[in-house]
Amino acid sequence: MFRIGDFSKLSRISIRMLRHYNELGLLIPDHIDDFTGYRYYSAAQLTISNRIQVLKGLGFGIPAIGKILTEYDDVETLRKHLIIQHAQMKEEEKVLQQRLTLLQNTIYRLGEDRVNMNYDVNLKEIPERYVASLRDVISAYDQEGQLWARLEKEAGGSLQMATPCYSLAIFHDEGYKESDVDVEIQLSVTGTYRDTDHVRFKRVAPITVASAMITGSYSLLREANVSIANWISDNYYEFDGSMFSIYHVGPATESNPDHWVTEVCYPVKKS
Template structure:
């Protein structure tokens, strides 16, 4: 039998953590001296301690590690636990990779002495005739599915683009949503065409907007929206309609996110 201090040295787990494992029922002492309260572990428990440390290194929480240990001898159940943890780790890695890209972009702009803000102007988008598709989609990243519907259902109509041709995405939800978002895409056209199953043709009225143009990936959209919102508040305007983006250079024109050009527009009016 090993005293807790000796077991701590051999297992490379602190005494404090061993006591915590005991509280969780994860690794309890083999015996406890009823008179002194000294804790004793068996040499065989070193294997259990090693398994717990390995599971922690794999990212398992201690509460989950207890469940994994219970099915350690069940190969199929153990494989299921490991596969689930692997998928969770993969998702976390994707999130970490996205954060790294955002940091790299911010650092690159900073080193180029680019301002960390966007110029905001007020202008009027003139009346335009558009082809429109509006649906509730799982999330904002699925906007491309609406453009696919548009292309598929209008291919036979031989639609002519207006000049200038504006490709727009409107966001009808008042607030940012994590899922089930109400998005409408529009392309300004000239001529008259019949509606299809999902594509509707209509005239959009002129609208005054506060807008800012940004060049680069969509990762910076949060910063652009914040810049426009701050400008509106500071300059005596109030929001007056559905926000939208104009895609001057989109993934349809280039596969390089650094070349995207997007104009963020908020309909506004003077207070």
């Protein structure tokens, strides 16, 4: 049996952390002296302490570690759990990389004095269109590609694109949402088609919008929105419908975000 100080040296875990693990029920001393209160650990518990340290190093939190130690005794079950953790960490890595790219682009724009740049705002009419439409609630804005994939799968092979071909996404929620967003995609087509399970064909009335053109990634939307908001205020207009984006050049045809061309449109009317 080893006193807590000696076990701390053997396990390379601080005394403070060993006491914390004890309070959480993660690593309980093998014996506590009733008279002195000294904590004693067995040599066999070094195996448990080593597992705890390995799992912490793999990114598991204390609750998950406790669950693994108590429920996953066989190697195969543990392996499956680690595969799940690996997938989660890969997703976190993807999100982190996106944030790093956004940070890098912001630093670049600061250097070029572009952060407060003004966008030209135009008042224009989007003409009447006949469209293939698919509307659904998706988990987040960056999952919009799922809708385009579904439209392509259900109706893409038979569609004849209109000229000009408006490819756009309408955001129907009253305000900005962190999740569960109501998005409708529309593609201008010619001809006559029958509705599929999820794709609807319909005529869309002409609409007056205040629009600004963005060249670059969608991170520039905030800057364009500032210009549009100022234009609407200065020219005595008000919002008159759901905001939408027209994708002149997007991820479907161009992999480099710097080359994307997006037209941000806010339906408006005179105040």
